[in-house]
Amino acid sequence: MGSITGSAPDLLRGTVDLLILRTLANGPLHGYAIAQRLRIVSEEVLQVGESSLYPSLQRLLLKGWVSAEWGASENNRRARYYTITSIGRKHLAIERAEFERLVGAMTRVMKEA
Amino acid sequence: MELFRRILAWWRWRKQAAELNEELETHRALAQEELERSGLASSDAEIESRRRMGNIALSREDARDVWVIRWIDRLRQHVRYGARGLLREPAFALTAIATLALGFAASTTVFSVVDAELWRPLPFSDPHQLMAVVSRSPKGPGNSETISLDELLAWRRAATAFSQLAALGPDGQGTAYLDHAESLDVQEVTTNFFTTLGRRPLLGRVFASDDADGSASVVLTSTGWNRVFGHDPSVVGRSFTLDDRRVVIVGVVAADETMGSDADVYAPIDEHTNTTDRQGAFYGMIGRLSPGSTPAIAAQQIQAEIDRRGLTDSARRGHRVFIEDLSAYHRRSDARPLYFFLGAALLVMALTIVNVAGLLVSRAIRRTPEFALRGALGGGTAALASQMIVEGALVVVPGCAIGLVVTRSTATAIGRFVPYDFLLRGSNIPVDLRAGAFVFGVALATAAALAVVPLGIVRRAGSRAALGSGTRTGGAPRSDRARQTLLIAQLGLTLVLLAGASVFVKSFLALKQVPLGFDPTNAWSVHTAPSGPSYSTPAALRAYADDTVSRLQAIPGVRFVSVATTSPLGSGWIAYTKPGTSAIDGDDGTRTLWRGIGPDYFRATGTRIVRGRGITSEDRADSLPVAVVNEGFARQAFAGVDPIGQAVSFLGVHNPLGRGTVTIVGVAENIKELFLNESVMPDIYMPFAQHPMSLVELLVRTDGPDPTMSATLRDTAATASVPVTLVSPLTRRVDRNLERDRFNVIVVGWFAATAVLMAMIGVYGAMAYVASARRREFAVRLALGATPRQVLSLGLWQAARFGVVGGLIGLGGALFLAMAIGDALYLVPGSHNGLLYDVKVTDPAALTCALVGVVALATIAGAVPARRSGQVDPSQALRGE
Numbered sequence: 006m007g008s009i010t011g012s013a014p015d016l017l018r019g020t021v022d023l024l025i026l027r028t029l030a031n032g033p034l035h036g037y038a039i040a041q042r043l044r045i046v047s048e049e050v051l052q053v054g055e056s057s058l059y060p061s062l063q064r065l066l067l068k069g070w071v072s073a074e075w076g077a078s079e080n081n082r083r084a085r086y087y088t089i090t091s092i093g094r095k096h097l098a099i100e101r102a103e104f105e106r107l108v109g110a111m112t113r114v115m116k117e118a
Numbered sequence: 119m120e121l122f123r124r125i126l127a128w129w130r131w132r133k134q135a136a137e138l139n140e141e142l143e144t145h146r147a148l149a150q151e152e153l154e155r156s157g158l159a160s161s162d163a164e165i166e167s168r169r170r171m172g173n174i175a176l177s178r179e180d181a182r183d184v185w186v187i188r189w190i191d192r193l194r195q196h197v198r199y200g201a202r203g204l205l206r207e208p209a210f211a212l213t214a215i216a217t218l219a220l221g222f223a224a225s226t227t228v229f230s231v232v233d234a235e236l237w238r239p240l241p242f243s244d245p246h247q248l249m250a251v252v253s254r255s256p257k258g259p260g261n262s263e264t265i266s267l268d269e270l271l272a273w274r275r276a277a278t279a280f281s282q283l284a285a286l287g288p289d290g291q292g293t294a295y296l297d298h299a300e301s302l303d304v305q306e307v308t309t310n311f312f313t314t315l316g317r318r319p320l321l322g323r324v325f326a327s328d329d330a331d332g333s334a335s336v337v338l339t340s341t342g343w344n345r346v347f348g349h350d351p352s353v354v355g356r357s358f359t360l361d362d363r364r365v366v367i368v369g370v371v372a373a374d375e376t377m378g379s380d381a382d383v384y385a386p387i388d389e390h391t392n393t394t395d396r397q398g399a400f401y402g403m404i405g406r407l408s409p410g411s412t413p414a415i416a417a418q419q420i421q422a423e424i425d426r427r428g429l430t431d432s433a434r435r436g437h438r439v440f441i442e443d444l445s446a447y448h449r450r451s452d453a454r455p456l457y458f459f460l461g462a463a464l465l466v467m468a469l470t471i472v473n474v475a476g477l478l479v480s481r482a483i484r485r486t487p488e489f490a491l492r493g494a495l496g497g498g499t500a501a502l503a504s505q506m507i508v509e510g511a512l513v514v515v516p517g518c519a520i521g522l523v524v525t526r527s528t529a530t531a532i533g534r535f536v537p538y539d540f541l542l543r544g545s546n547i548p549v550d551l552r553a554g555a556f557v558f559g560v561a562l563a564t565a566a567a568l569a570v571v572p573l574g575i576v577r578r579a580g581s582r583a584a585l586g587s588g589t590r591t592g593g594a595p596r597s598d599r600a601r602q603t604l605l606i607a608q609l610g611l612t613l614v615l616l617a618g619a620s621v622f623v624k625s626f627l628a629l630k631q632v633p634l635g636f637d638p639t640n641a642w643s644v645h646t647a648p649s650g651p652s653y654s655t656p657a658a659l660r661a662y663a664d665d666t667v668s669r670l671q672a673i674p675g676v677r678f679v680s681v682a683t684t685s686p687l688g689s690g691w692i693a694y695t696k697p698g699t700s701a702i703d704g705d706d707g708t709r710t711l712w713r714g715i716g717p718d719y720f721r722a723t724g725t726r727i728v729r730g731r732g733i734t735s736e737d738r739a740d741s742l743p744v745a746v747v748n749e750g751f752a753r754q755a756f757a758g759v760d761p762i763g764q765a766v767s768f769l770g771v772h773n774p775l776g777r778g779t780v781t782i783v784g785v786a787e788n789i790k791e792l793f794l795n796e797s798v799m800p801d802i803y804m805p806f807a808q809h810p811m812s813l814v815e816l817l818v819r820t821d822g823p824d825p826t827m828s829a830t831l832r833d834t835a836a837t838a839s840v841p842v843t844l845v846s847p848l849t850r851r852v853d854r855n856l857e858r859d860r861f862n863v864i865v866v867g868w869f870a871a872t873a874v875l876m877a878m879i880g881v882y883g884a885m886a887y888v889a890s891a892r893r894r895e896f897a898v899r900l901a902l903g904a905t906p907r908q909v910l911s912l913g914l915w916q917a918a919r920f921g922v923v924g925g926l927i928g929l930g931g932a933l934f935l936a937m938a939i940g941d942a943l944y945l946v947p948g949s950h951n952g953l954l955y956d957v958k959v960t961d962p963a964a965l966t967c968a969l970v971g972v973v974a975l976a977t978i979a980g981a982v983p984a985r986r987s988g989q990v991d992p993s994q995a996l997r998g999e
Contacts (some may be wrong), residue, residue: 060180
């Protein structure tokens with residue numbers, strides 16, 4: 006059996022959304038490429054499986070933070086490319102700031118307490 | 119925006135799903151390629167990629183959940199599951215749906231009728247501004263006084279609170295001379311009558327103010343238009359002779375029966391005529407309040423005018439004006455049957471809800487193993503509760519929908535089915551959905567509330583192994599008690615309805631036996647209407663009566679013929695009488711029915727003369743004024759004294775009799791004057807020759823039944839100038855009088871039958887459940903030597919016990935209701951009718967009958983399951999579990 010994530014907790018769900026948005030900020034990517042990029046950039050720490058990747062992408066589509074269109078992949082396969090929208094960028098900025106505030110707070114607590 | 123995307127996705131979900139599938143496949147293929155690049159064989163890479171993808175279906179579901187709101191999806195699941203469950207138990211589904219449909223239809227139909235009759239405002243513009251205005255004498259017996267034209271004009275000036283004040287003149291019969299003579303109901307009104315009400319014309323126009331100046335305009339109602347003018351679309355502008363004058367039809371209005379029966383034709387009152395000619399010209403007034411003013415202000419203004427006039431006019435001294443909402447004023451005088459039916463409908467509605475609740479609870483208990491299993495597996499209570507609510511709705515929604523369809527057809531059927539003039543506001547009943555919505559809401563709420571039953575089962579499932587079907591001890595004690603309470607409530611309600619029905623049936627049977635005081639068999643009444651200038655003198659009317667009587671007398675098979683102004687169970691003229699010769703102006707007198715009759719009247723009706731003589735041909739116009747009274751009059755006016763030879767005076771208040779004194783020459787037996795269940799009314803009969811009237815009825819007694827008699831009588835009585843308005847056998851009057859009571863019995867009986875049916879279903883369901891729950895116990899008893907008969911009687915006894923307990927509780931309720939109703943269903947003094955005759959609402963026989971009925975129905979309904987218990991095969995029952 007593969008990894009059954011079920012419905013992820015809200016924090017995690019929000020985090021995956023944030024990571025995807027950040028990844029897309031550099032340019033359009035298809036789903037597989039997003040997963041690969043996350044794995045490589047995080048040095049194999051973050052393994053976002055398709056079971057949370059695709060629901061997350063659908064959620065972003067629903068909110069209008071990304072748009073999608075079909076295109077050809079590097080080896081000529083039909084793939085769906087996701088592009089971050091301007092609202093998406095705005096949200097990325099907001100959530101990134103929020104995330105950094107949270108991480109900073111946690112780091113401080115971990116060091117001093 | 120998000121919502122729009124959501125809807126769009128839902129709309130083209132198939133395409134979206136295909137895209138998602140393709141995307142996931144691309145993902146897998148890319149993973150496979152990568153694996154191949156790292157050196158795996160193609161087939162291994164494919165397997166590995168699939169392994170890494172994990173549960174694609176789940177991913178897809180998760181992705182789908184983003185778009186589709188989860189509860190809608192779950193709702194669909196519940197509906198599918200619930201529908202499947204209902205199909206597995208068609209008996210339950212059909213019973214519950216049919217019960218609801220029945221209860222819905224019964225209560226909504228009755229409510230619609232009651233609403234249309236009692237509560238719906240008049241169908242005119244701003245009906246709340248419309249007021250009935252009457253003036254009452256301080257001594258008078260509550261009747262409104264007529265007022266004169268100059269009073270109306272003075273009131274109009276005084277009452278600025280009314281934007282309009284219209285008045286109705288006398289209504290009567292007129293004769294239209296077309297190619298044949300046709301009798302019409304004519305109503306005289308002031309010209310602002312239609313504009314005050316806001317009644318608009320269908321064709322042409324209504325009266326304008328210049329019609330008040332003695333114009334020859336008339337307005338037809340659609341009744342007159344259809345009956346007399348054959349719905350002729352070009353009728354406006356047509357002229358015809360009405361009695362003694364030529365009139366022109368200026369318009370047609372829709373007939374409206376919300377204020378009592380409507381005329382065939384309206385004629386305008388000449389308001390510029392000599393005012394002394396118009397004493398007592400108006401019988402009723404209708405005012406429309408100006409915006410912002412109140413009935414109290416209007417009453418004050420008119421009262422000031424009446425008081426001013428009272429200073430000089432002694433006849434008006436002390437009169438009071440009464441201003442009442444027009445709709446309330448014209449409400450039916452006797453709303454009791456409607457309220458009674460409404461009460462019965464409410465009981466049936468309560469019964470419906472209780473019955474459906476009982477069915478749902480039983481079903482929940484039956485499903486104990488299923489719920490227990492869910493509970494044991496950790497099924498969420500929220501999901502279960504929502505599923506139960508959906509399952510309840512699956513019964514309630516179709517039940518109420520079918521009920522609505524049935525209501526529509528019963529509402530139309532009632533128009534044809536109800537007795538003559540039972541519904542004042544016309545027989546076209548709009549379905550009132552408020553009652554239906556109420557039933558629907560209560561049923562749905564009940565179904566939702568009952569979701570707690572399975573929840574209780576689930577909660578207990580953890581601690582107790584309700585799963586083991588072998589120990590079906592009958593669900594949980596609490597739900598068992600709920601079920602029993604519902605059953606007893608049902609039986610109690612049924613008893614109340616059965617008791618009501620028994621009382622009505624007993625009353626109806628008594629009414630059929632009531633002595634009439636006349637013999638309706640082989641007796642006919644022929645109404646004619648001599649009107650117009652040729653019949654305006656007493657001599658002409660006497661001659662007309664003599665001539666018509668002799669023509670009818672000549673018909674073979676006719677035994678007696680007499681002229682009369684009115685006849686038994688027909689209408690009556692009221693006079694105020696006082697024994698003795700001295701009647702002082704302003705005396706109240708006794709309310710008496712009087713009629714003018716011919717010599718053979720008592721022989722024609724079959725009424726006995728108990729003392730003295732009847733009216734003879736010797737009682738002519740110029741002979742001594744004489745009268746025959748009935749026993750009721752004799753007892754009331756001359757208690758203990760022989761009335762023969764005594765004098766009676768009648769006071770000349772608004773009746774065509776005028777004032778005078780007569781000598782009593784005979785006493786006749788009491789007759790039923792208006793209703794079969796009236797109390798004795800004082801009657802006084804006087805020779806037609808001494809008091810001729812233009813409303814003439816001929817009473818005919820024939821030798822035996824003759825199918826052609828009706829036509830023969832009509833042809834013989836009609837002349838070129840006097841039409842025959844009605845020929846009817848007296849037996850029909852008796853039937854018609856019973857019709858209303860028969861209708862009451864049918865309606866109440868129908869409600870009771872519904873209740874019995876529902877209660878039987880309830881008892882059957884409960885007993886069937888008990889039988890299956892105690893199957894093991896019965897098997898043990900049988901195995902230990904009990905006979906099937908003993909087991910059967912065990913079940914019957916249990917059912918009967920429910921009947922007794924429910925019945926006794928219902929008996930308490932019925933007695934309580936009877937106390938609350940009190941005398942409301944009986945003869946009311948001053949009114950003639952009663953809903954019940956010769957029976958008390960607490961009639962012991964009727965109540966016993968109802969109690970026996972409830973116990974019997976419980977026992978009968980319990981018999982089938984009990985019999986089944988007696989036939990349990992012990993070896994099978996004990997081994998099977």
